Amino acid sequence: MPIEVRKLSHIYNEDTTLQMAALNEISTSIQDGEMLALIGETGSGKSTFVQHLNALLLPTSGELQIDDRIIRANEKATQLKSLRKKVGLVFQFPEYQLFEETILKDIAFGPKNFGVSEEEANQLAAKYIQVVGLDLSYLEKSPFECSGGEKRRIAIAGILAMDPDILVFDEPTAGLDPKGAKDMMELFRELNQKYHKTIILVSHDMEHVMNYCDRVIVLNKGKILKDCSVKEFFKESDLLYQLNIDPPSILKLKDALRAKGFQIDDDALTLESVAACIKKEVRS
Amino acid sequence: MAKIEVRDCVFSYDDKIDAVKGISFDVQEGSYTTIIGHNGSGKSTIAKLLIGLLEKKSGSIRIDGMELNEENLYDIRDKIGIVFQNPDNQFIGATVADDIAFGLENHQVDPSKMDEIIQEYAKRVSMSEFLAHEPTRLSGGQKQRVAIAGILAMQPEIIIFDEATSMLDPQGKKEINELIYELHEKNHLTILSITHDIEEAVKSDYVIVLDDGKVIMAGKPEDVLMHQKEMIDLKLDIPFALKAVNELKKQGIQIKDTITIEGLVEEICRLK
Numbered sequence: 292m293p294i295e296v297r298k299l300s301h302i303y304n305e306d307t308t309l310q311m312a313a314l315n316e317i318s319t320s321i322q323d324g325e326m327l328a329l330i331g332e333t334g335s336g337k338s339t340f341v342q343h344l345n346a347l348l349l350p351t352s353g354e355l356q357i358d359d360r361i362i363r364a365n366e367k368a369t370q371l372k373s374l375r376k377k378v379g380l381v382f383q384f385p386e387y388q389l390f391e392e393t394i395l396k397d398i399a400f401g402p403k404n405f406g407v408s409e410e411e412a413n414q415l416a417a418k419y420i421q422v423v424g425l426d427l428s429y430l431e432k433s434p435f436e437c438s439g440g441e442k443r444r445i446a447i448a449g450i451l452a453m454d455p456d457i458l459v460f461d462e463p464t465a466g467l468d469p470k471g472a473k474d475m476m477e478l479f480r481e482l483n484q485k486y487h488k489t490i491i492l493v494s495h496d497m498e499h500v501m502n503y504c505d506r507v508i509v510l511n512k513g514k515i516l517k518d519c520s521v522k523e524f525f526k527e528s529d530l531l532y533q534l535n536i537d538p539p540s541i542l543k544l545k546d547a548l549r550a551k552g553f554q555i556d557d558d559a560l561t562l563e564s565v566a567a568c569i570k571k572e573v574r575s
Numbered sequence: 576m577a578k579i580e581v582r583d584c585v586f587s588y589d590d591k592i593d594a595v596k597g598i599s600f601d602v603q604e605g606s607y608t609t610i611i612g613h614n615g616s617g618k619s620t621i622a623k624l625l626i627g628l629l630e631k632k633s634g635s636i637r638i639d640g641m642e643l644n645e646e647n648l649y650d651i652r653d654k655i656g657i658v659f660q661n662p663d664n665q666f667i668g669a670t671v672a673d674d675i676a677f678g679l680e681n682h683q684v685d686p687s688k689m690d691e692i693i694q695e696y697a698k699r700v701s702m703s704e705f706l707a708h709e710p711t712r713l714s715g716g717q718k719q720r721v722a723i724a725g726i727l728a729m730q731p732e733i734i735i736f737d738e739a740t741s742m743l744d745p746q747g748k749k750e751i752n753e754l755i756y757e758l759h760e761k762n763h764l765t766i767l768s769i770t771h772d773i774e775e776a777v778k779s780d781y782v783i784v785l786d787d788g789k790v791i792m793a794g795k796p797e798d799v800l801m802h803q804k805e806m807i808d809l810k811l812d813i814p815f816a817l818k819a820v821n822e823l824k825k826q827g828i829q830i831k832d833t834i835t836i837e838g839l840v841e842e843i844c845r846l847k
């Protein structure tokens with residue numbers, strides 16, 4: 292079943308001098324099995340939006356529907372536990388997600404909470420710590436005695452271990468080393484393609500959006516400014532410049548070459564295809 | 576002149592495994608130096624050693640020619656500003672304005688000038704509208720902007736950025752980079768930036784590569800970042816331009832190795 296978002300608004304500090312309309316009547320739907328990128332400038336409402344998907348924040352007005360659960364203003368969401376099992380969210384700052392004294396307990400917490408036996412939960416922890424690129428020796432460490440990138444990996448492992456159908460990642464590769472970031476994106480793709488998980492990714496990294504996602508939603512001041520396929524989105528860099536988005540390096544290269552009189556196909560979005568265009572125009 | 580001089584520095588969190596295993600490097604005065612390295616390689620630990628937040632087991636650290644020790648810890652901290660990986664860890668004030676003011680007070684800035692300085696730096700990071708807001712209740716990128724403004728306002732001689740722009744949108748990154756470069760030129764600011772962004776390393780003056788608590792390579796970006804195999808083995812990336820060079824070579828075009836897009840375009844034009 293798709294996620295339906297109907298006229299969702301969220302206002303922080305309503306009726307005070309600090310009032311801030313972070314989301315302004317957003318409507319959209321997200322189908323099962325999509326790999327969607329949510330982008331937009333600082334403060335545009337991305338983190339606010341994703342926190343509604345598992346009812347960490349409730350709408351000021353409007354509603355969301357996920358399966359038969361409705362998340363609505365001023366109404367205690369029912370079936371909260373099953374919602375949190377359905378939708379896993381990794382926060383922008385992973386620290387706020389870690390709380391147990393060992394990493395083992397931290398990762399095992401979610402599955403146990405959803406009725407998995409202790410032994411099985413521990414096995415899941417052992418599996419997922421390795422899935423995120425850390426070895427078993429980490430399990431006995433405290434999550435607070437880890438580096439920034441290690442904390443991010445542990446937070447991701449904790450959510451993966453719950454095996455939710457919808458996975459929401461708020462800037463999951465910030466703080467990961469380049470290999471870690473690539474491995475993580477490949478993992479998300481596998482979860483999407485092989486296990487049909489719905490993946491919602493908040494990111495400022497256009498390389499990841501271009502290379503891994505199918506659809507892009509651009510938020511701007513709490514509204515949806517653009518909603519289209521990734522292919523269409525990256526076809527022209529003009530739109531990206533208009534939206535103050537730093538184009539992926541490949542588009543910068545194409546623009547620089549065109550400025551020098553090279554003919555490069557619009558559709559060429561990989562190094563291989565751009566190199567082929569260059570090859571046609573240079574002497575070998 | 577070396578603004579920061581680290582020699583044979585060793586540090587351990589638990590007395591069992593050393594997180595920093597005998598590190599030596601220099602950061603030249605007025606340079607833009609980057610530190611890159613895999614997760615857990617010891618980057619943040621080094622940053623904390625440099626400001627005396629952690630105490631080394633052995634070795635020496637000299638800032639501006641002064642040995643870092645208990646006696647001159649506060650003199651040295653006056654010279655260095657650090658922006659942490661998680662900005663929440665450094666907010667003290669209840670509002671954005673208070674938070675910037677707090678750092679200024681600590682640096683004995685003339686109270687009559689304070690308001691002006693706060694306004695100026697908030698404006699430079701596009702946070703003027705948020706001066707009355709609580710710093711911990713902002714978006715991720717807004718928090719990073721405030722943390723950076725607070726440090727820049729103190730006008731330190733050295734700034735350490737620990738992945739301080741990792742959550743900024745590209746426009747924000749550009750704005751902040753311009754501001755940093757401006758201060759770098761104008762005030763001869765020394766910058767030590769810990770980053771996972773290889774393209775940032777490409778643009779820096781000097782790159783230090785860490786692996787498992789050790790410095791494994793250091794030098795100019797065009798020397799260090801050309802070591803493709805090593806970079807990949809160290810869980811790092813190679814610059815985009817070099818990837819393009821590889822692809823062109825694969826398709827039979829002979830072209831010189833380069834790490835910048837401008838350099839690459841120049842080389843391609845030469846072949847036309």
Ligand SMILES: Nc1ncnc2c1ncn2[C@@H]1O[C@H](COP(=O)(O)OP(=O)(O)OP(=O)(O)O)[C@@H](O)[C@H]1O
Pocket residue numbers: 303304311312313331332333334335336337338339340383711712713714715716717742744
């Ligand atoms: N807890 C909060 N209390 C009050 N205002 C908030 C809170 N969290 C966010 N805001 C405000 O709501 C707006 C949207 O913030 P949000 O965190 O959703 O942005 P974002 O798109 O995730 O930005 P970023 O890319 O910087 O993380 C911002 O103007 C922010 O200052």
Ligand SMILES: Nc1ncnc2c1ncn2[C@@H]1O[C@H](COP(=O)(O)OP(=O)(O)OP(=O)(O)O)[C@@H](O)[C@H]1O
Pocket residue numbers: 435436437438439440441466468588589594612613614615616617618619620621660
């Ligand atoms: N407070 C702590 N207590 C014990 N061990 C720690 C602590 N902080 C970090 N470590 C360990 O020390 C090593 C170096 O950590 P450090 O934070 O310096 O890495 P880093 O290079 O900054 O990594 P990242 O890119 O992930 O931020 C890691 O193995 C980490 O697990």
Ligand SMILES: [Mg+2]
Pocket residue numbers: 337338339383461714715716
């Ligand atoms: Mg956010």
Ligand SMILES: [Mg+2]
Pocket residue numbers: 438439440618619620660737
């Ligand atoms: Mg770190």
